[in-house]
Amino acid sequence: MEKTKITKFRWFWPWQDEVEENWLEKMSQKGYHLSSVRLPCFYKFLVAEPRDYVYRTDYQTFHKKDRQEYLQLFQDAGWEYIGELSTSQYFRKEAKQGETFEIFTDIESKIAKYKRILTYLGSFYLISIVAVGVPILTDVPYPWWGVIQVIIIFILLLFTYAIIRLVIRIRQLRKL
């Protein structure tokens, strides 16, 4: 039988990881199982029998060798690796009794997860500021300067919002 796939376009902010995990779990319960994720935010699903899966995501950037160790550790703990989207790593496990479903078992490591994405966003943020700032300071505009400026400022605003929300999320976790 031909395996059918459907693609969905859906945006999740980096602090909405649990909302995203929930959505993926609901999709699996309807028989749509995540098979890959593509930029900017395309989710590919394989159509099959409904199943109870637990989905978990992590934010990680690493070298090839570290990645192998990391993925092996998750595989040993019973997690199936689905793929990555930018820095997001997607895992799933079948929801069976007696299993552990949290990949982060303390608050500190959960906070560390958000801090990793914060660092990642922060470095892009600095690059964008330099990209806008240097031409202003040196007064050497490049072609399409106006358009580029508007785009970069728009991106900077989005980043500012994302960073503020992530900091709020970290504070919430600290209070637990």
Added chain:
Amino acid sequence: MLALIEPLHGYAVMHKVEQISQGTVRVGPGTLYGVFDTLVAAGLIVMVKEENRRKSYKLTMKGKEVLLIQIKRLEIMTRKGLSATNRL
């Protein structure tokens, strides 16, 4: 850290932690991956072997000292805690 008195790789550590704690403590892979990084950076554990994409770690001398101090501290706290609850 107690689990790393002998060299172990990630999954074996998760298993041993659950065993030693009699099922009361479970460590997820995401947490453990970060713990290895932190402990290596602090010089408390060291990678001793790499096999089939699994790295094994072991306590360093400094790690053993820190572990002993920690156990001593916990022992005092448990002793005081028990004698306090006995009077309840």
